[in-house]
Protein backbone atom coordinates (compact mmCIF):
# COMPACT_ATOMS: atom_id res chain seq x y z
CA UNK A 1 0.00 0.00 0.00
CA UNK A 2 3.09 2.25 0.25
CA UNK A 3 2.76 3.43 -3.35
CA UNK A 4 -0.91 4.40 -2.92
CA UNK A 5 -1.45 8.17 -2.75
CA UNK A 6 -5.04 8.45 -3.95
CA UNK A 7 -8.18 6.29 -4.15
CA UNK A 8 -7.66 5.71 -7.88
CA UNK A 9 -4.32 3.98 -7.21
CA UNK A 10 -6.32 1.09 -5.76
CA UNK A 11 -7.66 0.36 -9.26
CA UNK A 12 -4.49 -1.68 -9.77
CA UNK A 13 -5.60 -4.13 -7.09
CA UNK A 14 -8.09 -6.97 -7.52
CA UNK A 15 -10.76 -7.58 -4.88
CA UNK A 16 -8.76 -10.56 -3.61
CA UNK A 17 -5.65 -8.41 -3.26
CA UNK A 18 -7.59 -5.79 -1.28
CA UNK A 19 -8.96 -8.52 1.03
CA UNK A 20 -5.40 -9.83 1.47
CA UNK A 21 -3.93 -6.40 2.33
CA UNK A 22 -6.71 -5.83 4.85
CA UNK A 23 -6.10 -9.26 6.40
CA UNK A 24 -2.40 -8.42 6.69
CA UNK A 25 -3.32 -5.35 8.74
CA UNK A 26 -5.68 -7.33 10.96
CA UNK A 27 -3.11 -10.09 11.49
CA UNK A 28 -0.39 -7.52 12.14
CA UNK A 29 -2.16 -6.05 15.17
CA UNK A 30 -0.30 -7.31 18.21
CA UNK A 31 -1.87 -8.05 21.56
CA UNK A 32 -0.92 -5.18 23.84
CA UNK A 33 2.07 -5.72 26.12
CA UNK A 34 0.77 -6.94 29.49
CA UNK A 35 4.25 -6.73 31.06
CA UNK A 36 4.47 -3.03 30.20
CA UNK A 37 1.02 -2.61 31.74
CA UNK A 38 2.26 -4.31 34.92
CA UNK A 39 5.23 -1.92 35.06
CA UNK A 40 2.80 1.00 34.90
CA UNK A 41 0.55 -0.58 37.55
CA UNK A 42 3.61 -0.80 39.85
CA UNK A 43 4.70 2.75 39.08
CA UNK A 44 1.23 4.08 39.92
CA UNK A 45 1.01 1.94 43.06
CA UNK A 46 4.13 3.69 44.39
CA UNK A 47 2.74 7.21 43.97
CA UNK A 48 1.82 9.10 47.13
CA UNK A 49 -1.90 8.40 46.93
CA UNK A 50 -4.27 5.54 47.73
CA UNK A 51 -4.10 2.77 45.13
CA UNK A 52 -6.44 3.50 42.22
CA UNK A 53 -7.42 6.90 43.62
CA UNK A 54 -6.84 8.66 40.29
CA UNK A 55 -9.43 6.49 38.56
CA UNK A 56 -9.60 7.01 34.81
CA UNK A 57 -6.17 8.68 34.81
CA UNK A 58 -4.66 5.45 36.04
CA UNK A 59 -6.68 3.30 33.62
CA UNK A 60 -5.54 5.41 30.67
CA UNK A 61 -1.87 5.39 31.73
CA UNK A 62 -2.00 1.58 32.01
CA UNK A 63 -3.71 1.30 28.63
CA UNK A 64 -1.12 3.53 26.93
CA UNK A 65 1.71 1.51 28.50
CA UNK A 66 0.26 -1.68 26.98
CA UNK A 67 -0.27 -0.11 23.55
CA UNK A 68 3.17 1.54 23.42
CA UNK A 69 4.82 -1.60 24.88
CA UNK A 70 6.73 0.37 27.52
CA UNK A 71 6.24 1.18 31.17
CA UNK A 72 7.08 4.79 30.24
CA UNK A 73 4.65 5.74 27.46
CA UNK A 74 4.78 9.18 25.85
CA UNK A 75 2.35 11.15 23.72
CA UNK A 76 4.48 12.53 20.89
CA UNK A 77 1.65 14.00 18.80
CA UNK A 78 -2.13 13.98 18.53
CA UNK A 79 -4.37 13.83 15.47
CA UNK A 80 -8.13 13.74 14.91
CA UNK A 81 -9.01 11.82 11.74
CA UNK A 82 -12.23 13.34 10.39
CA UNK A 83 -13.77 11.12 7.69
CA UNK A 84 -16.64 12.42 5.60
CA UNK A 85 -19.28 10.67 3.53
CA UNK A 86 -22.90 10.89 2.47
CA UNK A 87 -25.75 8.44 2.85
CA UNK A 88 -28.42 7.41 0.36
CA UNK A 89 -30.72 6.54 3.25
CA UNK A 90 -31.19 10.29 3.83
CA UNK A 91 -33.96 10.13 1.23
CA UNK A 92 -36.08 8.17 3.75
CA UNK A 93 -36.45 11.32 5.86
CA UNK A 94 -34.24 10.07 8.72
CA UNK A 95 -32.34 13.35 9.15
CA UNK A 96 -33.46 16.93 9.41
CA UNK A 97 -30.40 18.05 7.44
CA UNK A 98 -29.85 18.74 3.77
CA UNK A 99 -27.25 16.42 2.28
CA UNK A 100 -25.26 19.39 0.95
CA UNK A 101 -24.45 20.36 4.53
CA UNK A 102 -21.84 17.56 4.64
CA UNK A 103 -19.77 19.31 1.98
CA UNK A 104 -20.33 22.71 3.63
CA UNK A 105 -19.09 21.40 6.96
CA UNK A 106 -16.11 19.73 5.29
CA UNK A 107 -15.09 23.09 3.84
CA UNK A 108 -15.63 24.80 7.17
CA UNK A 109 -13.19 22.27 8.68
CA UNK A 110 -10.66 23.03 5.94
CA UNK A 111 -11.00 26.69 6.85
CA UNK A 112 -10.31 25.83 10.49
CA UNK A 113 -13.72 27.14 11.58
CA UNK A 114 -15.57 24.01 12.72
CA UNK A 115 -16.31 22.87 16.26
CA UNK A 116 -13.65 20.20 15.85
CA UNK A 117 -11.08 22.77 14.75
CA UNK A 118 -11.69 24.95 17.80
CA UNK A 119 -11.45 22.04 20.23
CA UNK A 120 -8.52 20.35 18.48
CA UNK A 121 -6.64 23.68 18.38
CA UNK A 122 -7.46 24.15 22.06
CA UNK A 123 -5.76 20.86 22.95
CA UNK A 124 -2.93 21.10 20.40
CA UNK A 125 -4.12 18.31 18.10
CA UNK A 126 -3.91 18.19 14.32
CA UNK A 127 -7.14 17.74 12.29
CA UNK A 128 -6.92 15.56 9.16
CA UNK A 129 -10.00 15.80 6.91
CA UNK A 130 -10.61 13.00 4.44
CA UNK A 131 -13.54 12.86 2.04
CA UNK A 132 -14.20 9.21 1.25
CA UNK A 133 -17.76 9.41 -0.04
CA UNK A 134 -19.37 12.84 -0.12
CA UNK A 135 -22.15 13.24 -2.67
CA UNK A 136 -21.05 16.74 -3.73
CA UNK A 137 -19.13 17.64 -6.85
CA UNK A 138 -15.51 16.71 -6.12
CA UNK A 139 -13.16 19.67 -5.99
CA UNK A 140 -9.48 20.05 -5.31
CA UNK A 141 -10.27 21.77 -2.06
CA UNK A 142 -12.31 18.87 -0.66
CA UNK A 143 -9.36 16.55 -1.22
CA UNK A 144 -11.23 14.43 -3.76
CA UNK A 145 -7.99 12.48 -3.63
CA UNK A 146 -9.60 9.83 -1.43
CA UNK A 147 -13.20 9.93 -2.77
CA UNK A 148 -14.37 6.37 -3.44
CA UNK A 149 -17.89 7.17 -4.63
CA UNK A 150 -20.43 9.99 -4.48
CA UNK A 151 -22.37 8.88 -1.42
CA UNK A 152 -23.72 5.44 -0.50
CA UNK A 153 -26.95 3.96 -1.85
CA UNK A 154 -30.20 3.98 0.11
CA UNK A 155 -30.02 0.84 2.26
CA UNK A 156 -33.79 0.83 2.68
CA UNK A 157 -33.80 -0.34 -0.95
CA UNK A 158 -30.39 -1.90 -1.71
CA UNK A 159 -26.98 -2.45 -0.15
CA UNK A 160 -25.36 0.83 0.91
CA UNK A 161 -22.08 0.02 -0.82
CA UNK A 162 -20.26 -2.76 -2.61
CA UNK A 163 -17.84 -5.01 -0.81
CA UNK A 164 -15.01 -3.45 -2.81
CA UNK A 165 -16.03 0.08 -1.77
CA UNK A 166 -16.04 -0.98 1.89
CA UNK A 167 -12.58 -2.56 1.54
CA UNK A 168 -11.30 0.64 -0.08
CA UNK A 169 -12.70 2.74 2.77
CA UNK A 170 -11.15 0.39 5.36
CA UNK A 171 -7.77 0.57 3.63
CA UNK A 172 -7.87 4.34 3.13
CA UNK A 173 -8.68 4.82 6.82
CA UNK A 174 -5.89 2.43 7.78
CA UNK A 175 -3.39 4.14 5.49
CA UNK A 176 -4.17 7.59 6.86
CA UNK A 177 -3.77 6.37 10.43
CA UNK A 178 -0.54 4.49 9.68
CA UNK A 179 0.90 7.60 7.98
CA UNK A 180 -0.05 9.82 10.92
CA UNK A 181 1.61 7.48 13.40
CA UNK A 182 4.73 7.41 11.19
CA UNK A 183 4.76 11.21 11.40
CA UNK A 184 4.87 10.98 15.18
CA UNK A 185 1.21 11.39 16.06
CA UNK A 186 0.97 8.38 18.33
CA UNK A 187 -2.43 9.15 19.85
CA UNK A 188 -5.34 9.32 17.41
CA UNK A 189 -9.03 10.19 17.64
CA UNK A 190 -11.86 9.32 15.28
CA UNK A 191 -14.16 12.00 13.91
CA UNK A 192 -16.60 12.30 11.04
CA UNK A 193 -19.17 14.31 9.23
CA UNK A 194 -21.97 12.94 7.07
CA UNK A 195 -25.58 14.04 7.23
CA UNK A 196 -27.86 11.11 8.24
CA UNK A 197 -24.93 9.06 9.55
CA UNK A 198 -26.55 8.42 12.93
CA UNK A 199 -28.89 6.09 10.98
CA UNK A 200 -26.26 3.62 9.68
CA UNK A 201 -24.45 3.95 13.03
CA UNK A 202 -27.60 2.97 14.94
CA UNK A 203 -28.21 0.17 12.42
CA UNK A 204 -24.71 -1.27 12.98
CA UNK A 205 -25.11 -1.03 16.76
CA UNK A 206 -28.58 -2.60 16.66
CA UNK A 207 -27.33 -5.43 14.46
CA UNK A 208 -24.18 -6.22 16.44
CA UNK A 209 -25.74 -5.91 19.91
CA UNK A 210 -29.00 -7.64 18.95
CA UNK A 211 -30.97 -4.75 20.45
CA UNK A 212 -34.04 -3.49 18.60
CA UNK A 213 -33.51 -0.23 16.72
CA UNK A 214 -35.80 1.58 19.16
CA UNK A 215 -33.28 0.97 21.98
CA UNK A 216 -30.25 2.41 20.19
CA UNK A 217 -31.74 5.15 18.02
CA UNK A 218 -32.31 8.78 18.90
CA UNK A 219 -32.93 12.12 17.24
CA UNK A 220 -29.49 12.75 15.73
CA UNK A 221 -29.33 16.45 14.95
CA UNK A 222 -32.89 16.82 16.23
CA UNK A 223 -35.63 15.07 14.23
CA UNK A 224 -39.22 15.15 15.48
CA UNK A 225 -41.27 12.21 16.81
CA UNK A 226 -42.63 11.21 13.41
CA UNK A 227 -39.19 11.16 11.78
CA UNK A 228 -37.77 9.24 14.76
CA UNK A 229 -40.44 6.56 14.31
CA UNK A 230 -39.52 6.40 10.62
CA UNK A 231 -35.79 6.15 11.41
CA UNK A 232 -36.38 3.21 13.78
CA UNK A 233 -38.57 1.45 11.21
CA UNK A 234 -36.04 1.97 8.39
CA UNK A 235 -33.30 0.39 10.54
CA UNK A 236 -35.34 -2.63 11.70
CA UNK A 237 -36.57 -3.26 8.17
CA UNK A 238 -33.13 -2.90 6.58
CA UNK A 239 -31.63 -5.45 8.96
CA UNK A 240 -34.51 -7.86 8.27
CA UNK A 241 -34.27 -7.30 4.51
CA UNK A 242 -30.49 -7.59 4.05
CA UNK A 243 -29.75 -10.30 6.65
CA UNK A 244 -26.08 -9.26 6.99
CA UNK A 245 -23.58 -11.97 7.95
CA UNK A 246 -22.54 -11.29 11.54
CA UNK A 247 -19.21 -13.09 11.13
CA UNK A 248 -18.30 -10.93 8.13
CA UNK A 249 -18.17 -7.25 9.19
CA UNK A 250 -17.30 -6.19 5.61
CA UNK A 251 -20.67 -7.61 4.54
CA UNK A 252 -22.43 -5.82 7.40
CA UNK A 253 -20.79 -2.48 6.52
CA UNK A 254 -21.70 -2.89 2.86
CA UNK A 255 -25.35 -3.68 3.57
CA UNK A 256 -26.29 -1.30 6.40
CA UNK A 257 -23.19 0.83 7.05
CA UNK A 258 -21.48 3.83 5.54
CA UNK A 259 -18.11 4.59 4.01
CA UNK A 260 -16.88 7.27 6.44
CA UNK A 261 -17.77 4.81 9.20
CA UNK A 262 -15.77 2.10 7.41
CA UNK A 263 -12.87 4.56 7.05
CA UNK A 264 -13.02 5.13 10.81
CA UNK A 265 -12.97 1.36 11.37
CA UNK A 266 -9.89 1.19 9.14
CA UNK A 267 -8.27 4.09 11.01
CA UNK A 268 -8.74 2.34 14.35
CA UNK A 269 -7.26 -0.91 13.01
CA UNK A 270 -4.46 0.84 11.09
CA UNK A 271 -3.59 2.92 14.16
CA UNK A 272 -3.35 -0.24 16.27
CA UNK A 273 -1.27 -1.95 13.57
CA UNK A 274 1.14 0.99 13.79
CA UNK A 275 1.15 0.85 17.60
CA UNK A 276 -1.17 3.74 18.48
CA UNK A 277 -4.27 3.97 20.65
CA UNK A 278 -7.42 5.66 19.33
CA UNK A 279 -9.88 7.78 21.28
CA UNK A 280 -13.50 7.23 20.25
CA UNK A 281 -15.97 10.10 19.94
CA UNK A 282 -19.78 9.82 19.82
CA UNK A 283 -22.23 7.34 18.34
CA UNK A 284 -20.71 7.19 14.84
CA UNK A 285 -17.26 6.57 16.28
CA UNK A 286 -18.66 4.12 18.81
CA UNK A 287 -20.29 2.18 15.96
CA UNK A 288 -16.93 2.16 14.14
CA UNK A 289 -15.24 0.92 17.32
CA UNK A 290 -17.80 -1.87 17.63
CA UNK A 291 -17.23 -2.97 14.01
CA UNK A 292 -13.44 -2.92 14.58
CA UNK A 293 -14.08 -5.07 17.68
CA UNK A 294 -16.04 -7.54 15.53
CA UNK A 295 -13.04 -7.77 13.19
CA UNK A 296 -10.67 -8.27 16.11
CA UNK A 297 -11.77 -8.38 19.76
CA UNK A 298 -8.25 -7.52 21.01
CA UNK A 299 -8.69 -4.04 19.52
CA UNK A 300 -10.53 -3.00 22.67
CA UNK A 301 -7.14 -2.70 24.46
CA UNK A 302 -6.23 0.02 21.93
CA UNK A 303 -9.46 1.99 22.39
CA UNK A 304 -10.16 4.84 24.80
CA UNK A 305 -13.79 5.91 25.21
CA UNK A 306 -14.22 9.65 25.60
CA UNK A 307 -17.76 10.88 26.18
CA UNK A 308 -21.16 9.31 26.48
CA UNK A 309 -23.15 10.48 23.46
CA UNK A 310 -26.70 11.65 23.95
CA UNK A 311 -27.56 9.20 21.15
CA UNK A 312 -28.59 6.05 23.05
CA UNK A 313 -26.63 3.72 20.79
CA UNK A 314 -23.29 5.30 21.72
CA UNK A 315 -23.05 4.12 25.34
CA UNK A 316 -24.70 0.82 24.37
CA UNK A 317 -21.96 0.15 21.79
CA UNK A 318 -19.28 1.04 24.35
CA UNK A 319 -20.83 -1.29 26.90
CA UNK A 320 -20.86 -4.12 24.35
CA UNK A 321 -17.07 -3.77 24.14
CA UNK A 322 -16.61 -3.44 27.90
CA UNK A 323 -15.59 0.23 27.60
CA UNK A 324 -16.78 3.00 29.91
CA UNK A 325 -17.21 6.58 28.75
CA UNK A 326 -15.10 8.98 30.82
CA UNK A 327 -16.93 12.25 30.12
CA UNK A 328 -20.60 13.05 30.46
CA UNK A 329 -21.06 16.32 28.62
CA UNK A 330 -24.49 15.95 27.00
CA UNK A 331 -22.65 16.31 23.68
CA UNK A 332 -24.10 15.12 20.36
CA UNK A 333 -22.15 16.90 17.67
CA UNK A 334 -19.74 14.29 16.38
CA UNK A 335 -16.79 15.50 14.22
CA UNK A 336 -14.44 14.15 16.91
CA UNK A 337 -15.30 16.96 19.34
CA UNK A 338 -15.80 14.81 22.44
CA UNK A 339 -12.73 12.74 21.61
CA UNK A 340 -10.59 15.88 21.31
CA UNK A 341 -11.46 16.80 24.91
CA UNK A 342 -10.02 13.48 26.03
CA UNK A 343 -6.50 14.26 24.74
CA UNK A 344 -5.50 16.42 27.74
CA UNK A 345 -6.83 13.76 30.10
CA UNK A 346 -4.57 11.21 28.41
CA UNK A 347 -1.65 13.64 28.72
CA UNK A 348 -2.48 14.24 32.38
CA UNK A 349 -2.45 10.49 32.99
CA UNK A 350 1.14 10.26 31.77
CA UNK A 351 2.17 13.31 33.78
CA UNK A 352 0.87 11.60 36.91
CA UNK A 353 3.08 8.59 36.18
CA UNK A 354 6.12 10.74 35.36
CA UNK A 355 5.90 13.68 37.75
CA UNK A 356 4.09 12.60 40.90
CA UNK A 357 6.27 11.75 43.89
CA UNK A 358 6.71 8.14 45.03
CA UNK A 359 6.20 6.97 48.61
CA UNK A 360 9.91 6.24 48.66
Ligand SMILES: Cc1cc2ncn([C@H]3O[C@H](COP(=O)(O)O)[C@@H](O)[C@H]3O)c2cc1C
Nearest residue numbers: 095192193194195196197198220221333334
Ligand atom coordinates in the same frame (compact mmCIF):
# COMPACT_ATOMS: atom_id res chain seq x y z
C1 LIG B 1 -24.32 21.99 11.12
C2 LIG B 1 -23.99 20.58 11.50
C3 LIG B 1 -22.68 20.24 11.82
C4 LIG B 1 -22.38 18.93 12.17
N1 LIG B 1 -21.22 18.36 12.52
C5 LIG B 1 -21.43 17.11 12.80
N2 LIG B 1 -22.72 16.80 12.65
C6 LIG B 1 -23.27 15.49 12.95
O1 LIG B 1 -24.62 15.38 12.54
C7 LIG B 1 -24.79 14.53 11.43
C8 LIG B 1 -25.57 13.31 11.81
O2 LIG B 1 -26.84 13.62 12.30
P1 LIG B 1 -28.14 13.08 11.54
O3 LIG B 1 -28.02 11.59 11.48
O4 LIG B 1 -29.28 13.54 12.39
O5 LIG B 1 -28.14 13.70 10.19
C9 LIG B 1 -23.38 14.13 11.00
O6 LIG B 1 -22.89 14.97 10.01
C10 LIG B 1 -22.62 14.27 12.29
O7 LIG B 1 -21.25 14.42 12.07
C11 LIG B 1 -23.35 17.92 12.24
C12 LIG B 1 -24.68 18.26 11.92
C13 LIG B 1 -25.00 19.58 11.54
C14 LIG B 1 -26.41 19.91 11.21
Ligand SMILES: O=C(O)c1cccnc1
Nearest residue numbers: 220282283309332333334
Ligand atom coordinates in the same frame (compact mmCIF):
# COMPACT_ATOMS: atom_id res chain seq x y z
O1 LIG C 1 -22.90 11.18 19.13
C1 LIG C 1 -22.56 11.86 18.15
O2 LIG C 1 -21.37 11.95 17.83
C2 LIG C 1 -23.60 12.52 17.30
C3 LIG C 1 -24.89 12.62 17.70
C4 LIG C 1 -25.82 13.26 16.89
C5 LIG C 1 -25.43 13.77 15.69
N1 LIG C 1 -24.16 13.66 15.30
C6 LIG C 1 -23.24 13.05 16.09
